[in-house]
Amino acid sequence: MTHPPDDVFARVSQLLGKRSDDPAVVAFHAARGLKPPPIVTKLDMLYDVRDQEAGFTLNYQAEVLLPGCYPPRREGGKYVAYLASVDFRPSFTGRIAGELDVGLPEAQARTLAQQFEDGSWSTPMYRGHVVRREAGQEVVFLYDPDDDSFAEVQLQLVQLAEDDPALAQLASDAKASEPTPAPRQFPRRGRKAPGNEPLPAPLAALFELQGSDGLGEIDLEVLSEIEAGGPAAWTGNKAAEHELRVFAQDGSGGLVAFWIVQHDDGAARPLADQPVVFLGSEGERGAVASDLADFLHLLAAGIGPYEVVEYGSTEGESPQPAIAALAEQFFPARGQREASAIIVDAQRDYADFADRLAALVKH
Structure with a gap:
């Protein structure tokens, strides 16, 4: 099945920040024939689901530094995960932020980024330029510094800094509201530790x-x-x-x-x-x-x-x-x-x- 790409950016923008089990997120996966949103069991991992046909990737994670999401928490044995970002590769043919596309020259991206104090940055892997930032989301164009080529576009949540005092307060509030778990019963410790024994x-x-x-x-x-x-x-x-x-x-x-x-x-x-x-x-x-x-x-x-x-x-x-x-x-x-x-x-x-x-x- 072929899907029209032009409305993808607008649709995923509406889903950004939602839980992975939100009905709208689940329906989006199903409508595009994607595998279901992932089961997240690790904090320090980004779980991705790729739409190879349209050229974008949905990224889910449990640690999102925002009120309502932080600190990470488990429900039913897995972490509550959120759609935290979306990557658009060079093969993506839809519109970005309604008016741009993946062919945007870096010079234009740099000019657009000048409206933000931290709009442009550079690492050994990428040069990045923030071209849009509104409603808690930002659009970043990334370019490869080795050959000055376009790499990808990232649509992502604007999160709090890791040292923001608000995060510590959110973590403290969450801990205070946690129920006290029932104590485990552990084996009685004899004078001698158990030795080798046959396998079941x-x-x-x-x-x-x-x-x-x-x-x-x-x-x-x-x-x-x-x-x-x-x-x-x-x-x-x-x-x-x-x-x-x-x-x-x-x-x-x-x-x-x-x-x-x-x-x-x-x-x-x-x-x-x-x-x-x-x-x-x-x-x-x-x-x-x-x-x-x-x-x-x-x-x-x-x-x-x-x-x-x-x-x-x-x-x-x-x-x-x-x-x-x-x-x-x-x-x-x-x-x-x-x-x-x-x-x-x-x-x-x-x-x-x-x-x-x-x-x-x-x-």
Whole structure:
């Protein structure tokens, strides 16, 4: 389907600053045949959705420095995200701000930018010129300093400066209104930390699969048993051994473990019922799956623990039918589970893992 490009700028201008789940935003994606607005699980990432046909990209993020958006917050396991900017590439044929186009010579863009005190700027990558700024939005033309060619146009929100005192006040107000979470129940600490122990049957089968058919492109090595020592080495705290059971690692040395926080009448549930978490070699930390069944379904989608914690990734991976068969064999009642739902559920229910791990660290 071919879409007329001329009204795109006006339409996305009306959507700028709206939540990614706003009905108008969702309808715009659907009308243009784009993939749905992204599930945002990281603060320091820009999540883009490209319209290859028309030559523009919608950029979503959770950290928007404006009242009503700041500070970032979670709902249902994912961050509330906003359409923060739109990039228009040289192939875009519509009008920019109603009267300009991507062929605007830099000299004219520089002249238009003179009306703003900070209208022109330069970095090693781009020279930028603000040609419009109104209603909390600005239009910036970018040019490549290496060959003086046009690079792109950015339509973006005019946000507060990072050191603006208003942001600190917004964060303080939000913290004061947060409900107090129910305290976690952690394992009792005996005199001796737990030692190595056998893998649960589903993981033992995954270990055997790893040795025969492999796990595809997933960066994961299942260990031959539950290993002690890793959590203490990661945190510098022997007490961590009581709360974490390491059963796998990735190529960089990151640890994959059960977090022992599910209990019945004071007794810890079986390992298969505990959430799966990741402790990265570069300090990454976070929940991966709510239990072993969900973890297997995540692997079956071709997604490893690092990708979940670092990128919230659910796309572009190769499915692993053999792992899906293991999930069906050991957890038939669970049924099929979408990777996006697995990640959202885990990060909703175990969002406090990073804070707990920080409390355990004694380095």
